[in-house]
Amino acid sequence: MVIKASIIGATGYAGAELVRLLSAHPQVELVGLTTQSYAGKAFWEVYPHLYGYVDLVCEEQDLPALVARSDVIFTALPHGHAMAVAREVIDGGKALVDLGADFRLHDPVVYQDWYKVEHTAAELLPRAVYGLPEIHRDEIRSARLVANPGCYPTSVILALAPLLKEGLVETGTIIIDSKSGVSGAGRGLSLNTHYCEVNESIKAYGVAVHRHTPEIEQELSALAGKKVLVSFTPHLTPMIRGILSTIYARLTRLKSTEEILTLYREFYRQEKFVRVLPAGMLPATKMVAGSNHCDIGLVVDRRTGRVVIISAIDNLIKGAAGQAVQNMNIMFGLAEDTGLYGPGVYP
Numbered sequence: 140m141v142i143k144a145s146i147i148g149a150t151g152y153a154g155a156e157l158v159r160l161l162s163a164h165p166q167v168e169l170v171g172l173t174t175q176s177y178a179g180k181a182f183w184e185v186y187p188h189l190y191g192y193v194d195l196v197c198e199e200q201d202l203p204a205l206v207a208r209s210d211v212i213f214t215a216l217p218h219g220h221a222m223a224v225a226r227e228v229i230d231g232g233k234a235l236v237d238l239g240a241d242f243r244l245h246d247p248v249v250y251q252d253w254y255k256v257e258h259t260a261a262e263l264l265p266r267a268v269y270g271l272p273e274i275h276r277d278e279i280r281s282a283r284l285v286a287n288p289g290c291y292p293t294s295v296i297l298a299l300a301p302l303l304k305e306g307l308v309e310t311g312t313i314i315i316d317s318k319s320g321v322s323g324a325g326r327g328l329s330l331n332t333h334y335c336e337v338n339e340s341i342k343a344y345g346v347a348v349h350r351h352t353p354e355i356e357q358e359l360s361a362l363a364g365k366k367v368l369v370s371f372t373p374h375l376t377p378m379i380r381g382i383l384s385t386i387y388a389r390l391t392r393l394k395s396t397e398e399i400l401t402l403y404r405e406f407y408r409q410e411k412f413v414r415v416l417p418a419g420m421l422p423a424t425k426m427v428a429g430s431n432h433c434d435i436g437l438v439v440d441r442r443t444g445r446v447v448i449i450s451a452i453d454n455l456i457k458g459a460a461g462q463a464v465q466n467m468n469i470m471f472g473l474a475e476d477t478g479l480y481g482p483g484v485y486p
């Protein structure tokens with residue numbers, strides 16, 4: 140089987156990583172790469188590392204033509220833009236994986252509250268599946284519209300799922316401290332992300348108001364079977380790739396580190412992309428850079444009755460493009476790790 144794939148917003152950081160992964164995917168043919176600013180340029184002129192691997196030319200978005208020649212379309216656009224293309228893709232009988240936030244929240248009112256954008260395709264929300272394969276694999280299999288999760292939520296939900304499913308943490312005491320590389324903010328130029336502003340400095344942002352908060356709470360609440368509230372604080376750090384999330388929660392029953400690690404190993408036993416680390420080993424962003432892994436380590440602090448869980452992902456891979464490919468593989472009945480197998484790069 141050859142899957143014809145197009146990417147709308149291919150020239151952003153998430154889109155370009157998708158181009159790299161799909162160009163090496165044994166069962167995909169890339170047939171369209173759209174851009175806002177680089178129409179007419181060869182893709183390798185925008186991203187020279189792909190010289191010799193991708194010979195497509197960037198094009199302006201011509202949606203009917205793109206839908207006609209694709210089996211699957213990936214949207215890697217700023218939030219608010221995928222809803223304008225989703226209906227035409229779905230009505231055309233093609234699959235859509237959206238890397239942005241437009242179809243992640245089930246409730247359009249919550250979306251409007253946090254994103255300050257009107258949801259103009261709310262009728263499609265019931266058909267959208269939240270594309271975290273380790274939690275929603277069966278629904279993804281039959282979905283035509285998959286909402287690829289946010290990068291921070293991926294690192295947080297995978298880190299907490301086993302404990303919430305077992306009712307082992309108090310659902311009102313969860314504190315999440317996440318640190319991201321600057322590529323998480325996209326390729327566009329901005330004062331907040333230019334070299335002098337971010338290098339040799341770490342800063343918190345979006346405190347108590349970050350738009351990933353409702354997405355994290357939606358998924359954690361579903362796992363717990365009751366409302367979960369979190370305090371989520373993201374930080375911008377002077378690295379290019381990676382997210383490290385450190386999560387604190389009070390245990391409902393005291394367990395040892397080894398007991399909880401056993402629970403995690405069992406929960407993720409079949410998962411190729413979640414690595415539960417042995418006691419005494421903790422994740423680092425370098426361990427997952429360039430791979431589709433989420434690494435998880437944890438320690439029970441018996442003194443405070445809290446568990447501290449640490450997870451690491453590459454924001455552009457498991458946090459975006461890799462997870463999108465994983466979702467496509469599931470939707471098209473391929474082995475889930477096709478085109479994604481293997482560790483990343485080190486150092």
Ligand SMILES: NC(=O)C1=CN([C@@H]2O[C@H](COP(=O)(O)OP(=O)(O)OC[C@H]3O[C@@H](n4cnc5c(N)ncnc54)[C@H](OP(=O)(O)O)[C@@H]3O)[C@@H](O)[C@H]2O)C=CC1
Binds near residue numbers: 324
């Ligand atoms: N970066 C990350 O780590 C992650 C990103 N995401 C999500 O993926 C999506 C893309 O993010 P990212 O790649 O970082 O963003 P970038 O800013 O790097 O790229 C955005 C892409 O969208 C195109 N674009 C921008 N505005 C418009 C518009 N008005 N109409 C059509 N095309 C437009 C750009 O074109 P051009 O290049 O020509 O200007 C570019 O191809 C976002 O929704 C983001 O939140 C999700 C998880 C992680």
Ligand SMILES: CC(=O)N[C@@H](CCC(=O)OP(=O)(O)O)C(=O)O
Binds near residue numbers: 239
């Ligand atoms: C460092 C940085 O700025 N990160 C981005 C989140 C990354 C992202 O891609 O957001 P979505 O997954 O929702 O699309 C931010 O905080 O807005």
